[in-house]
C-alpha cells in the first residue's frame with residue numbers, strides 16, 4: 144500500500160468520525176431541567192423547566208425506536224456529560240467494515256484500526272464516567288461492543304441523549320404511555336420503580352417504543368413538578384408506512400397546561416398542610432400561554448397560521464394537573480384519528496373531551512373562506528362534582544388564516560367556539576363512548592382470566608381537634624378498594640427484584656372489602672375512613688385481566704381518569720350507577736373498543752378495561768388528577784415473569800438512583 148493510500152484512509156477515517164459525531168449531535172437532545180423566570184397573568188415567578196422552555200420540547204421518534212435518556216443531576220457537582228455510546232457504535236462499526244472491502248492490504252487494515260482505536264480511546268477517556276454508566280456492561284469485552292454496534296446500526300434506532308440538570312431532589316422521568324416492554328426500570332414514578340435522583344446523581348433511562356404511534360408525552364413524576372416539566376412525544380409510523388388518514392399539511396403539538404400565580408411547590412405544601420383540596424389554579428394554558436381572556440396575556444396568545452384548503456393535525460396533550468377539559472375550535476369540526484398513542488376510527492365532533500394523562504390526535508380542515516379570518520381554539524374545565532370548587536377560566540389560542548391579499552381582520556375579535564357546560568356529563572361521555580379502535584384487536588378479549596373490581600373513592604381521615612380544612616374538620620383522602628396507598632421509602636421494583644421484605648404487601652383486594660350501594664347519595668359517614676397501606680396486586684404472566692373501576696359517592700362523586708403504566712388496555716364498557724356483573728358485561732364492546740392508557744371513569748359510575756399481562760414488571764396504576772393521586776387513589780400491579788427468557792423482566796441497569 145502506497146503512502147498516498149494510507150493518508151487517504153486516514154482522512155476518510157477522520158472524516159467519518161467527525162461526520163458521525165456531527166450527525167449524532169444533531170440527533171441528540173440535550174435537556175436541562177432548570178429554573179427559569181416566567182411572567183404570566185401580570186406576575187413573574189420562577190418555575191422548573193426543560194431548557195428554560197414551558198412547555199418543554201417535543202420529541203419526535205418513529206414507531207419501534209429506542210431512546211436513551213440520560214438523566215443527570217449535576218446541581219451540586221457541576222459535571223457536564225454527553226452520552227457516548229453512539230460514538231462507540233460508529234467507531235466500532237468502522238472497525239468492522241475495515242475487515243471488509245475498504246482496506247485491502249494488511250497494512251491498511253492495521254493502520255485503519257489503529258487510527259480508529261486511538262480516536263475511540265481518546266473519546267473514552269474524555270467520557271470515562273459516562274462510559275461506565277451509559278452502556279451497561281459495555282466494558283466487558285470488545286466482542287460485546289461489536290455486537291451492540293451491529294444491533295444498533297441494524298435496528299436504525301435513534302439514540303437520543305437527554306441530559307437533565309436537576310437543581311434539587313426531583314424525579315424527572317416518566318415517558319407517559321410508553322409501554323416499556325419488560326423494562327420497568329426506566330418507567331419513572333418515584334418510590335414505585337425508582338428512587339428520586341439526588342443532586343449529584345444521574346440515571347440513564349432506556350425508553351423502548353413498541354406498538355405506540357401518534358401522540359404520547361413525557362413529564363416529571365415527583366411531587367407536583369410535572370406542572371411545568373412536561374412535553375409531547377410524537378411517534379411517527381415507521382419509514383415507508385402511511386397514516387391511515389390523509390396526510391396533513393402540518394402537525395401541531397397542543398399542550399394544555401395549568402398555571403398558578405403562586406409557586407407550585409408552595410401550592411402543594413399548602414394543600415398538604417390544610418387537609419382540604421388544593422387552591423384553584425389561576426389559568427389554563429395552550430402551549431404555555433393563557434390567551435386573550437386573561438389579564439396581561441393578549442400579546443403572547445398562541446397563534447396557529449393556516450392556509451385555506453389544507454388539513455392540519457393537532458397533537459393534543461392534557462398536561463393539566465387537576466381538571467378534565469373540553470376543547471373546540473370555532474367554526475371548525477375536529478376529526479379524531481388517534482388517542483393515547485393508538486389509531487381510532489375517524490370521529491368528527493364539534494368538541495372533544497380530554498382528561499389529564501390522555502392525548503388526542505385531531506384533524507381539521509382550514510375550510511373557512513374569509514381571508515385573514517381568525518377563530519379561537521378554547522379549552523375549559525369539565526367538572527361534575529357538586530359544589531367542588533375549580534378553576535372556571537377559559538384558555539384560548541387563535542387560528543388565523545393567511546391574508547391571501549384579502550382584507551385584514553386581525554383587529555376584530557375572533558369568534559369563540561361553543562363548549563359544553565362545565566358539568567355536562569352527557570356531552571363528555573357522548574364523546575368518549577363514540578371512540579372506536581381502528582385496528583384489529585391485538586389479543587383476544589372475549590374472555591378474561593382475572594377480574595379486579597375496585598372502588599375508587601374520595602375519603603376522609605379524622606384530624607386532631609377537627610382542625611383540618613376538610614369536611615367537618617377532617618383531612619381529605621382517597622382510596623382504591625378502601626386502601627389509601629402509602630408510598631414506601633424504598634421503591635417497590637427494587638424490593639420486588641431483590642426480594643427485600645417489609646416494603647409492600649401483596650394482597651391488594653380483588654373486590655371491595657365491603658359491599659354497599661356505592662353510588663347512593665346518602666352514605667353513612669362511617670364508610671368514609673379508609674385504611675393506609677402499601678399493597679400491590681400480583682398478576683400471572685400473560686393472563687387476560689379485567690379491571691372494573693367503581694366510582695363511589697363517598698364525600699363527593701367525581702369523574703376519575705385512571706391511568707395504568709406499562710400497558711394500553713381496551714375500554715370495553717362503562718356505565719352509571721353500580722356495576723352489575725351479570726348484566727353489564729353483556730353490553731361490552733368486544734369488537735372495536737378504544738385502546739387507551741387512561742380511562743375516564745364517569746361520576747357515580749363504573750368503567751371496565753381488559754388487557755393482556757404480557758409485560759412483566761412493576762406497573763403503577765393511579766388517578767391522573769394529581770390531587771387524588773396525592774391523597775392515595777393509586778396502587779401497583781406486579782406482573783410476574785413468564786417461563787421463557789424473553790418473557791422476563793430485563794435486568795436492572797448498572798446504576799439506579801439510591802434511596
Ligand SMILES: [Cu+2]
Pocket residue numbers: 702703704766767768771772776
Ligand atoms: Cu381521581
